[in-house]
Amino acid sequence: MSPESLELFRYFIIFIILLFITGVYCILLSFNLIRVLIGLEILIKAATLLIILAGYTCHRMALAQAMVITLIVIEIVIMVVAGGVVLWAFKYNKTIDPRRLSNLRG
Amino acid sequence: MTVRLVRSIMGLAITSAVLAVILYRLNSPLAAVFELSVCSGLISVIFITTVSFTQRISKERFFIRRRERFLKFLYLPIIIMAAGFLLVRCLQIPQFGLPAPAQVADVRLALWGLRHLDLLGQVVILIAGVFGVVVFFKEPDQ
Numbered sequence: 001m002s003p004e005s006l007e008l009f010r011y012f013i014i015f016i017i018l019l020f021i022t023g024v025y026c027i028l029l030s031f032n033l034i035r036v037l038i039g040l041e042i043l044i045k046a047a048t049l050l051i052i053l054a055g056y057t058c059h060r061m062a063l064a065q066a067m068v069i070t071l072i073v074i075e076i077v078i079m080v081v082a083g084g085v086v087l088w089a090f091k092y093n094k095t096i097d098p099r100r101l102s103n104l105r106g
Numbered sequence: 107m108t109v110r111l112v113r114s115i116m117g118l119a120i121t122s123a124v125l126a127v128i129l130y131r132l133n134s135p136l137a138a139v140f141e142l143s144v145c146s147g148l149i150s151v152i153f154i155t156t157v158s159f160t161q162r163i164s165k166e167r168f169f170i171r172r173r174e175r176f177l178k179f180l181y182l183p184i185i186i187m188a189a190g191f192l193l194v195r196c197l198q199i200p201q202f203g204l205p206a207p208a209q210v211a212d213v214r215l216a217l218w219g220l221r222h223l224d225l226l227g228q229v230v231i232l233i234a235g236v237f238g239v240v241v242f243f244k245e246p247d248q
Contacts, residue, residue, distance in 0.1 A: 014193045018186050029178045038118050045125050056132045062216035068137040070224045072144050077235035079149050083156040084242035
């Protein structure tokens, strides 16, 4: 890894960590299932940027892009199913506040 | 439909678009196109469709929620700034080297040659997602 690549990696990793903190904060403190999904999306964005950055600094862009394409496919399936879960929760509970979803016992 | 949720979704779409520009600048045009079309477009459509099926809360609860949210997210910029300052001051990434694998320059060759099991996984995940959505929206038998 060249010194220029290392410097670029250092600058980007700061933003990736800040993006990760934002996503975790959003997931932990939101009481709305759609906002929780948005926080999860922010976490996935941080992972996407980290994969591409690793590929760029190690000069393996093709491999990194292939992994990001797989990640995007997984992301879209997760979001579609999670949207279905939110709609299902709203249909049966009339709320998307996870504190009020009291049908699950255990 | 809640305006604030739509604003959040638009913010997420803008974040995806900015990430797509960064990916393009980092020499990943194919990943940038996927990010822009799928993450910025399709996922926003899914979120807006989901939000359009939900209902708005009453005005009293709206003001209570807004105050609660302001108090909760008041600390986020402070945490972000403090973490950014600490990271800039303290982050020392060691020089590391990885074993050099076979270099593949074309993303198509990487996807179909090196990572062909990923394609199988993508197909399985897509089928699982389709079955999941079908199960969620299936009407119960009388």
